Amino acid sequence: MTGTPEPQNENLTLLGRRVLLGITGSIAAYKSAFLARELIKRGAEVRIVMTPSAIEFITPLTLSTLTGKPVHSDFTENKDSGEWTNHVELGLWGDLFLTAPCTAATLSAFANGTCSNLLQAVFLSARCPVMVAPAMDLDMFTNEATLVNLKTLGERGVSVIEPASGALASGLEGKGRMEEPEAIADFVEDFFKIGMPLAGKKVVVTAGPTEEPIDAVRYLGNRSTGKMGFELAARLANLGASVTLIAGPVKLDTPPRVSKRIDVMTAKEMYEVTMEVWPEMDAGIACAAVADMRPVNPASSKLHRGDLTDEIMLENTPDILLEMGVRKSASQVLMGFALETDSVEESLKSAEGKLERKNLDFIVMNTLADEGAGFSHDTNKVTVLQKVNIHTETRIFELKSKREVAHDLIDMLSTLLIS
Numbered sequence: 001m002t003g004t005p006e007p008q009n010e011n012l013t014l015l016g017r018r019v020l021l022g023i024t025g026s027i028a029a030y031k032s033a034f035l036a037r038e039l040i041k042r043g044a045e046v047r048i049v050m051t052p053s054a055i056e057f058i059t060p061l062t063l064s065t066l067t068g069k070p071v072h073s074d075f076t077e078n079k080d081s082g083e084w085t086n087h088v089e090l091g092l093w094g095d096l097f098l099t100a101p102c103t104a105a106t107l108s109a110f111a112n113g114t115c116s117n118l119l120q121a122v123f124l125s126a127r128c129p130v131m132v133a134p135a136m137d138l139d140m141f142t143n144e145a146t147l148v149n150l151k152t153l154g155e156r157g158v159s160v161i162e163p164a165s166g167a168l169a170s171g172l173e174g175k176g177r178m179e180e181p182e183a184i185a186d187f188v189e190d191f192f193k194i195g196m197p198l199a200g201k202k203v204v205v206t207a208g209p210t211e212e213p214i215d216a217v218r219y220l221g222n223r224s225t226g227k228m229g230f231e232l233a234a235r236l237a238n239l240g241a242s243v244t245l246i247a248g249p250v251k252l253d254t255p256p257r258v259s260k261r262i263d264v265m266t267a268k269e270m271y272e273v274t275m276e277v278w279p280e281m282d283a284g285i286a287c288a289a290v291a292d293m294r295p296v297n298p299a300s301s302k303l304h305r306g307d308l309t310d311e312i313m314l315e316n317t318p319d320i321l322l323e324m325g326v327r328k329s330a331s332q333v334l335m336g337f338a339l340e341t342d343s344v345e346e347s348l349k350s351a352e353g354k355l356e357r358k359n360l361d362f363i364v365m366n367t368l369a370d371e372g373a374g375f376s377h378d379t380n381k382v383t384v385l386q387k388v389n390i391h392t393e394t395r396i397f398e399l400k401s402k403r404e405v406a407h408d409l410i411d412m413l414s415t416l417l418i419s
């Protein structure tokens with residue numbers, strides 16, 4: 001007999017944590033047995049609530065044997081005696097309520113406040129943080145209804161552990177497979193380790209390039225991919241911030257838990273949207289590579305060879321970062337980016353001027369003179385200038401992945417945002 005795995009050694013990263021594990025009627029329910037074991041192995045105490053459908057996929061006996069605790073699936077434990085399961089007590093017991101796998105049906109119930117089974121009642125009464133790990137077929141996952149439900153839950157503070165891509169039980173290939181138990185356990189571990197220090201903070205992040213039309217098909221643009229800004233948004237969201245991501249034309253998926261994404265094309269559109277949201281924000285990160293100039297009077301149809309002139313008349317675009325700095329309140333924190341192409345010394349001088357002129361708290365400088373920095377890489381090498389009273393403090397970072405750079409930058413931003 002297998003029984004409850006004994007928590008062993010120093011890897012008890014979840015020691016003392018109570019995880020209420022919800023299981024729903026997905027083919028991925030068999031993975032919940034591995035997930036329960038993995039959480040227990042890391043020291044967590046696990047109690048399980050199943051939907052009636054989930055019992056078709058995995059038996060309560062397996063799960064109660066693994067957890068060493070009775071598994072709950074019905075409001076009434078014993079119909080003859082009238083004994084019932086106290087869903088409110090279950091909802092209060094957990095430090096975390098994690099439903100994995102979470103079907104499309106249960107996502108919908110959670111998003112709409114439906115209360116037609118024990119698991120749904122526990123969701124409604126849970127006071128602890130809630131996570132869901134969706135599992136479903138590709139088309140179910142990308143259906144507008146599911147996406148709206150996920151968005152609603154995200155906006156209400158539910159953490160979504162994004163499904164992975166790969167072969168699905170339906171025989172299709174794509175996104176929808178429940179994340180692997182170890183990866184989910186890692187996510188849970190991170191959650192308890194770092195907590196949500198930015199919960200309640202609102203941050204706007206601009207990312208990507210802008211495209212300034214010359215005519216109906218041509219534009220002036222730049223090579224920004226948006227990766228740096230999206231990594232910053234992802235990190236902020238993982239730390240609990242409510243993130244509004246304003247993105248130029250990029251080919252990137254919205255990071256999980258980002259509250260709102262607004263797609264724009266031109267500098268003017270980015271300016272207007274940013275100015276609209278900026279007054280409500282606690283912090284802003286202007287990471288987008290915004291065009292400084294745009295063609296005057298772009299043609300509304302395609303210009304033909306003979307219509308094109310030797311010169312394109314340009315005019316200035318609105319300076320988003322400058323205007324954010326002008327409108328910045330005493331409590332708001334503002335981080336800008338400066339991409340330079342000159343030597344490090346020249347670039348630093350120019351960045352310092354921008355820090356002052358644009359009323360920023362931080363400016364993140366990178367120069368294409370450094371190998372591995374800038375647009376087309378997954379890495380970046382940054383130097384951060386911070387205004388501290390009348391001084392400027394400079395921190396030079398090594399070449400790192402953009403994800404690691406995002407961690408460094410958000411750590412710095414957080415020192416002002418939390419203080």
Ligand SMILES: Cc1cc2nc3c(=O)[nH]c(=O)nc-3n(C[C@H](O)[C@H](O)[C@H](O)COP(=O)(O)O)c2cc1C
Pocket residue numbers: 023024025026027028051052053054102103104105106117135136137140
């Ligand atoms: C073999 C089989 C596999 C299923 N797998 C999934 C799945 O992975 N995701 C999903 O959303 N629904 C899946 N369903 C449909 C759900 O079981 C169904 O919507 C059910 O009502 C879910 O109820 P629950 O969310 O209360 O557990 C599957 C159904 C069958 C018969």
